[in-house]
Amino acid sequence: MKAPLTASPLNPASAIYRRIIEAGDHWAHEIQRGQRFRIVDLEGNQAADTLFYDAHDPANRYSAADTIRHQAALYLTTGTRLMSTEGDLLLTIIADTCGRHDTLGGACYRESNTMRYALDKEFMHACRDSFICAAHSWGADVGKRDITCNINFFMNVPVTPDGRLTFEDGVSGPNRYVEMRAERDVVCLISNCPQLNNPCNAYNPTPIEVIIWEPGANHPAA
Numbered sequence: 001m002k003a004p005l006t007a008s009p010l011n012p013a014s015a016i017y018r019r020i021i022e023a024g025d026h027w028a029h030e031i032q033r034g035q036r037f038r039i040v041d042l043e044g045n046q047a048a049d050t051l052f053y054d055a056h057d058p059a060n061r062y063s064a065a066d067t068i069r070h071q072a073a074l075y076l077t078t079g080t081r082l083m084s085t086e087g088d089l090l091l092t093i094i095a096d097t098c099g100r101h102d103t104l105g106g107a108c109y110r111e112s113n114t115m116r117y118a119l120d121k122e123f124m125h126a127c128r129d130s131f132i133c134a135a136h137s138w139g140a141d142v143g144k145r146d147i148t149c150n151i152n153f154f155m156n157v158p159v160t161p162d163g164r165l166t167f168e169d170g171v172s173g174p175n176r177y178v179e180m181r182a183e184r185d186v187v188c189l190i191s192n193c194p195q196l197n198n199p200c201n202a203y204n205p206t207p208i209e210v211i212i213w214e215p216g217a218n219h220p221a222a
């Protein structure tokens, strides 16, 4: 079942930060407590692989298992509280015009590309490589061991009635977005998935936009 869609009153013209992340590129940026953070699926059906860390303690990072347990639901959407490994609230999803987002399917990596698709896919760029690049650009002591189960914003990985995971065509569309409020200072790493072998992005990775607003930006009900 798809959750109701929730639009945001925030206007990109009043944002303090806007950046296009091309397909296959990575991004690392701090989002301060109270700031609003939007990710826009510019052309639709893109997978934005995303991780969050406590900006002051990178060992305290996003936990898919704790987030799922906390809300007793598998998909992420408006109202979802993104929890950390230490049980802290990192961000809250406050708007969502896509409907649901995956946090079970994980990020693509070169080994999984060879297992899932073909041996000659090993040399294709993959999300785990991008996450490592993003971690380096952040400069914190974050390495391979810290690239854990991530969020796949805009990605459709339905769970079947008998509990199986399936990768399906996307449920997103052009200019759909998800918006969060940071509940503490966090660092966000994004790998805008370069995957060419998975139907979730229609075999065509496309750019996304990230937008940040200050806490008091034209938001009537904080």
Ligand SMILES: [Zn+2]
Binding pocket: 049, 107, 108, 109, 126, 127, 128, 193, 194, 195
């Ligand atoms: Zn990927």
